[in-house]
Amino acid sequence: MSKFDTTSRRTFLQAAGFTIAAAAMPGCSRPPERSRVTHLVQPEVASPGERLQYATTCPGCSAGCGVLASVRDGRPVKLEGLPGHPVSQGGLCAAGQASILGLYDGKRVRQPRLDGKPVSWDRIDAGLKTEFAAARGATRVLTGTDAAASPTTRAMISRFLGGFADARHDVYDVLSASAIADAHRATHGARVIPRFRFDRADVVVAFEADFLGTWISPVEFAAAYTRQRPRLHVQVESRMTLTGSKADRRIVVAPGDLGPTMAALVARLASRAGHGVVVPAVLPTGLTAETMDRLADSLWRARGRALVACGSENVPLQRLVSFANEMLQAYGSTLDLTRPSRQRLGDDASIARLTRELETGAVGVLVTSGVNPIHELPEGSQWAELLTKVPVWVSVAERVDETAALARYLCPSPHPFESWGDYEPIAGTVCLRQPTTAAVGRHALAGCQPRRVERCAARCRGAAAGPLARRGV
Amino acid sequence: MPARTLGLAAISVAALALLVWVLVHWRLPGNDAGYTPVQPIAFSHRLHSTDLQINCLYCHAGANTARYAGMPAANVCMNCHRFVAAPTQAVKDEQWRAAREGRDVRRIVSDAMRTLYRAQGLDDALRPDPKITPQPIAWVRVTQFPDFAYFDHRAHSRVGIECQRCHGEVQTFERTRQDQSLSMGSCVACHRESNRQGVNGMAVQASLDCVSCHR
Structure with a gap:
């Protein structure tokens, strides 16, 4: 038994009182010195x-x-x-x-680093030029959606990759919506996420899609939702979300029951559409056939103004959602496929492929920009080992995070x-x-300011640098 | 003496020392009276405001138009200091020495002006020097208002309250200091007095609502 276990209430209060008094004292002295940096x-x-x-x-x-x-x-x-x-x-x-x-952020990295030591951009450019020329194996660029959805950055990356035989640009999102795009590749032939038009929807049924809080584009959806509030909004979810709290009806299902619930609803919609489907009799606990029938009826009556959204990362489930939306004539009204969303361009399948390629040692050059896969990917700890085995690995990062800390070439990018x-x-x-x-x-050396990834790429390609790079984009 | 008495005596001395320290250092938030930090450039308000009669607003242009009075950019200094690179006496001395030695007058650049020029990446002759990275001047803040209080210069300067009312006789300062307490008591006292006596002969309504400042 240590002496701390014998602390009495009185001793504790005395100690706490002194500590609080001591902590309050600096508040009554002058504030820390601050500078006024002028133009x-x-x-x-x-x-x-x-x-x-x-x-x-x-x-x-x-x-x-x-x-x-x-x-x-x-x-x-x-x-x-x-x-x-x-x-x-x-x-x-x-x-x-x-x-x-x-x-x-004081932790931002302000100067390029080679093997952890600050160097000039010229050293990095020269080093990479020779390394790229001598590199064998495939070339991969790994970014988040922010780089992939920027037309200029995307163009510069593909120009950079154009100089290599086996090259690919992989994208992932920390909050992935990859299954929606995969489902649309199967159902509509194009790997896109449609633009959700909540302002055009009369009846919305959302399955685990926190579209007012975190899902794809919450500010856009909240603006649409408040401009033209759906007449009926039913939220099917396992835990309380902001969206669930705003719904007209909130149906709680266990995470594992999401699929059966969806299947029960879609089967009811299909039978109303005359597809002759057998409606499953068994329903997840807590749901009655009457509830599901009413839900299906509300959606079916609002055909053309109805929307089913699902936040699941399960591709078959998302295909069911696409099917339901097709039956409800949502495409063209509440779902816009002609001007789709580009806010989540991540592809989980391509990241799995990249992981396999890294395992087999097929990747010779890897550029990671604006992403921290060791921290963000589920298989992150494995990636720490895989990344360090890549012969030429360049990390373009704003700060030294888990991933950038391991990179041989660390190129700081501006905010x-x-x-x-x-x-x-x-x-x-x-x-x-x-x-x-x-x-x-403050920068230690003149000309050591951070550079955007496309500029890094352009400089490394030397003469191939495009007009945008020359203007210092 | 028993150990217990010794211990009590030690604690009493420590407590007394603490009390003295607290009494000496106790300041209300906003009260920084007497704070006179060393600035990167030895700027004299006495020279600029009293001797040369430059208006406060020439440099602190925001006082009438913005919430913050603002600090001048280096190019505002350069409006004059492109030509004035050293104190008059130093220039006269150099002219006298040059005449006596029968040579051309050299350009005299004071230390303060050298700091100003270097900050802009310029050499003594005001030519851009590629070896120097332009680096903005980081002045040390003298007047810091606590974060939990809101203050707007416009409301005060537009009714004609002199800068000196809060900032003291800045035009006489060789090095800028906080002249008086800017704690809440000083604000409230002045607001009360202004409501009673008016400002510059005008009746005013200086708010005493909490939310006027703590918004």
Whole structure:
């Protein structure tokens, strides 16, 4: 028995009192010294102390919402939604609001590193040029949706990959919606995620899809949902979500019962559509045939204005959803396939393929940009071993995370608020990204500022660098 | 003396020392009176505001138009310091020495001006020097308002409250310091007084609502 077990209530209160008093004391001395970094040359439009607003695209997730960054004395201090933006309609979520903090993160890496030691870009460029020329095996670029949904970045990556014989650009999302795209490849012949139009839906049935909170593009969906609230919204889910709390009817099913529940609903819809399907008699616990019949009837009566959404990562289940939506004539009304969403471009199958290729040692050159697979992928711990075995592995990262820490070549990339860029959240809708500030922080050497991945790629390809790279995109 | 008495005496001395320390260092938030940090450039308000009669708003342009008075960009300094690179006396001394030695007058650049030029990547003759990375000047904040209080310069400067009312006789400062307490008591006292006596002969309604400042 240690002496801490004998602490009496009185001793504890005394100690706590002294600690709190001691902790409160620094609050009454002067605050820590802060600096006031001024412009070298005042931009013509700005004057000291005044607020300027820059419209740009939110880097918080891959939904591509519009933000207005309030900039004071050259530094962005607050983000708000950009009114009238085609995706977010002026809204901004908590993750978006917080994305400004990443800009001032003291842990950001500011200089390229080779074997963990800071070096100049010239060393990195020269090293990579020789390594790429001598590389054998396949070339892979691994990014998140933010790189893949940017037309410019995508073009630069494919130009970079064009110089290699066996090359591929793989994409994954931390919150994946890969099954929806896979299901549409099977049912519609194109690997796309349709754009969900909740504003056009009269009846919405969502299965484990927290579309007002976290699912694909919550700000866009929330704006649509509030502009034209569905007459009936039924949420089928296992745990309480923000969306579930807003639903007219919330049906609780165990996670394992999601499939049978969906099957029961789709079978009822199919029999109403005259497909002659046998409606399963057995239902998951807590559900009655009457409930399911009423649900099917509501959807069926609202044909053309009904929508079934599902957040499951199970491809057969998503194919059932596609089938249900087809029967409900949702495609063309509440689901837009002609201008699909590009907010989740990840492909889980291609990541599984990449894992196998890494295991067999088929990959000779790997560029990871803006992703942290060791932390984010389910098989992350295995990846730590696989990545270090790749002969040439370049990591383009904002900070030294689990993955970047292991990379031989570490190329710092700027924060999206420091650089130009573009983004296509919905096919045909391209948003621009503009810098709101000069590069934050002090740089040890002149010309060691972070570079965007496409610029890294262009520099390594030497003469093949395109006009965009020369302009310093 | 028994150990118990010794222990009690030690605790009493420690407690007394703590009490003295607290009494000496106790400050209300916003009260930083007397804080005079060393700045990267030895800027003198006395020289610029009293001797040269430059208006406060020439550099702190936001005081009338924005929530923050703002700090001038280096190019505002350069409006004059493109030509003025050293104190008048140093330039006169050099002219006198040059005349006596029968040579051309050399350009004299003071240490403060050298810091200003280097920050912009310029050499003494104001030519861009590729070896120097331009690095913005990081002044040390003298007046820091607590984060939980809101203050807007516009509301105060537009009714004609002098800068000196809160910032003290800045035009006489050789090195900028916080002159008086900016804790809540000073705000409230001035608001009450202004409501009673008006500002510059005008009746005003200075709010005493909590939410005016703690919003």
